[in-house]
Amino acid sequence: METAARADQQLAGRRILVTGGTRGIGRGIALAAARAGAHVVTCYRTPGDAVATLEHELAQTPGKHHVLRADVADESDVELLATACDTSLGGLDAVINNAGAFQPKPYQELDSAEWAATLQGNLTASHLVTRRTLPLLGSGASIVNIGSTVAFIGMDGGVHYTAVKSALVGMTRSLARELGPRGIRVNTLSPGRIATEALDELPQEVAERQRGIFSSFTALGRLGSVDEIAQVVLFLTSDHAAYITGQNIHVDGCV
Ligand SMILES: NC(=O)c1ccc[n+]([C@@H]2O[C@H](COP(=O)([O-])OP(=O)(O)OC[C@H]3O[C@@H](n4cnc5c(N)ncnc54)[C@H](OP(=O)(O)O)[C@@H]3O)[C@@H](O)[C@H]2O)c1
Numbered sequence: 316m317e318t319a320a321r322a323d324q325q326l327a328g329r330r331i332l333v334t335g336g337t338r339g340i341g342r343g344i345a346l347a348a349a350r351a352g353a354h355v356v357t358c359y360r361t362p363g364d365a366v367a368t369l370e371h372e373l374a375q376t377p378g379k380h381h382v383l384r385a386d387v388a389d390e391s392d393v394e395l396l397a398t399a400c401d402t403s404l405g406g407l408d409a410v411i412n413n414a415g416a417f418q419p420k421p422y423q424e425l426d427s428a429e430w431a432a433t434l435q436g437n438l439t440a441s442h443l444v445t446r447r448t449l450p451l452l453g454s455g456a457s458i459v460n461i462g463s464t465v466a467f468i469g470m471d472g473g474v475h476y477t478a479v480k481s482a483l484v485g486m487t488r489s490l491a492r493e494l495g496p497r498g499i500r501v502n503t504l505s506p507g508r509i510a511t512e513a514l515d516e517l518p519q520e521v522a523e524r525q526r527g528i529f530s531s532f533t534a535l536g537r538l539g540s541v542d543e544i545a546q547v548v549l550f551l552t553s554d555h556a557a558y559i560t561g562q563n564i565h566v567d568g569c570v
Pocket residue numbers: 334335336337338339340341358359360361362385386387388412413414415416436440461462463464505506507508509510511512513
C-alpha cells in the first residue's frame with residue numbers, strides 16, 4: 316500500500332497521452348492514471364457507449380482529461396491529437412502507445428492490404444504518435460509501447476501481428492538510445508492474454524474455451540487483468556523506473 320501511495324504521489328499532475336483508451340487495456344491505463352492524479356488525454360475511432368462511459372468515469376477523478384476522436388493510423392488525426400495535448404496541457408510527461416488491432420488469419424490467406432493495415436494500425440501508428448509528440452516531451456518523460464508476449468512465442472494466424480509487435484521492440488531499443496541523452500526513457504510492455512470486455516463479448520462457450528486454453532499456458536494458471544497491466548505502465552512512467560529504458564517488460568504470468 317505504501318509503495319502504491321508513493322507511486323500515486325509521483326503521478327499527480329503528470330500529463331499522459333494514452334492512445335486507444337475507450338476499451339480494454341487502454342481504458343484501464345487511462346482510468347488508473349487519472350485515479351493516480353494524472354491529467355489524461357486519450358483517443359478512439361468509434362463513437363458509442365464506451366466513449367460516454369469513459370468520459371463519465373474520468374470526470375469523477377481529479378485532473379483535466381480529454382477524450383478525443385482521432386485515428387492514430389492517420390497522420391492528420393495524429394497532428395490534431397498532439398496539438399490538443401499541447402493546447403490543453405502545455406506538453407506531455409508520458410506517451411503510452413496502446414492502440415492496436417488485428418484480425419487473426421492464416422498467413423497463406425493474408426492479402427497485401429491486410430498486411431499493410433496491420434502495419435499501419437500498430438507499428439506505423441506508434442511511430443506517428445511518438446515522432447509528433449516528441450517536441451512536447453521534456454527530460455524525465457517516458458514512452459511506453461504496448462507490445463505482446465506472442466511476439467516472442469509465435470501465434471498461429473498471427474504472422475502479421477507478431478511481426479509488428481516484434482518490430483516495436485527494436486523501435487523501442489533504438490529510440491531509447493536516441494532519446495536517452497535528452498532524459499527521455501522508452502520501454503515496451505508485452506502483455507500476455509488479458510481479460511478485457513472483448514473476451515466477455517464473445518459467445519459464452521467460446522470465451523470459456525479461450526479462458527481455459529490461455530490460462531493453461533501460464534505459470535499462474537489465469538489470465539491477466541487490465542489493472543495488472545495499467546499498474547506496470549504507471550510504474551514505468553514514474554520516477555521509480557528512472558533507470559529503466561530500452562527494455563521489454565513481460566507482464567504475462569509466465570507464458
Ligand atoms: N487484450 C490482450 O489480451 C492483449 C494481449 C497482448 C497485447 N495486447 C495489446 O494491447 C493493446 C490494447 O489491446 P486491447 O485488447 O485492449 O484492445 P481493444 O479491447 O480492442 O481496445 C482497443 C482500443 O484502442 C482503440 N483503437 C484501436 N485502434 C485505434 C486507432 N487506430 N486509433 C485510435 N484508437 C484506436 C479502440 O478504439 P475503437 O474501438 O474506437 O477503435 C479501443 O479503445 C493493443 O496494442 C494490443 O495489441 C492486448
